[in-house]
Amino acid sequence: MAAFITSTPSLEQQWAYYARYIDFMLREPASQPYLDLRFLIDHKDYFILSTNVDTQVEKTFPAERTCNYQGSFVHLQCKQPCCDELFDASPYVERMLAGMAGFEVRSEDVPRCPHCGWQLVPWVRDDTFLEGSAWHEGVERYENFVRERRDSRLLFLELSVGEMTPGIITLPFWSMTAKMPNAHLLSVNISGDSAPLQLGSKAEAIRADLGALLSAARTGGE
Ligand SMILES: [Zn+2]
Helix, strand or coil: CCCCCCCCCCHHHHHHHHHHHHHHHHHCCCCHHHHHHHHHHCCCCCCEEECCCCCHHHHHCCHHHEEECCEEEEEEEECCCCCCCCEEHHHHHHHHHHHCECCECCHHHCCECCCCCCEEEEEECCCCCCCCHHHHHHHHHHHHHHHHCCCCCEEEEEECCCCCCCCCCHHHHHHHHHHCCCEEEEEEECCCCCCCHHHHHHEEEEECCHHHHHHHHHHHHC
């Protein structure tokens, strides 16, 4: 015999978790691998396309050179969504933490959309993710950057990209490297190489810990 017991946490309990989680990410300074990467590319003409949502990208690089394709915990959005608006998560998180008792936030502190009264949720990819004007502007920045340099010498650096969403970075990078005459691809991943043979000498893969590699590259460059 087997018994399965489930319990769904209340909204107040869910937000107690999220408030602490988001607070941790917001307070965490830019980590060393990000700082090392910035040091290495700061004097170059670069663009960052990221699927990370932990706020490290925006702490390290200027907004005009980045695209957060999967959103970011810096912002909340209406869960419907009823509007094309992103809300700064910080004041909501501070209020929830200040009023938290045990592991529940106060019901009146649960973030609500000022327009429709429905819940606000973190602006990160899920089935209600807001692909609004902020998201489209980021994607346009990225697409314009690549389009304007399509005949230049262009290096696609695929840095520690996982296999969850290959359609965002990995496969487009392979495709663009193949199509653009002066493009090359360098992939760095701890779990193995992934450079497709079809790209021949235009692609190379390094199996390495990215943090250690960037640190060594920076030290060598100083
Ligand atoms: Zn709303």
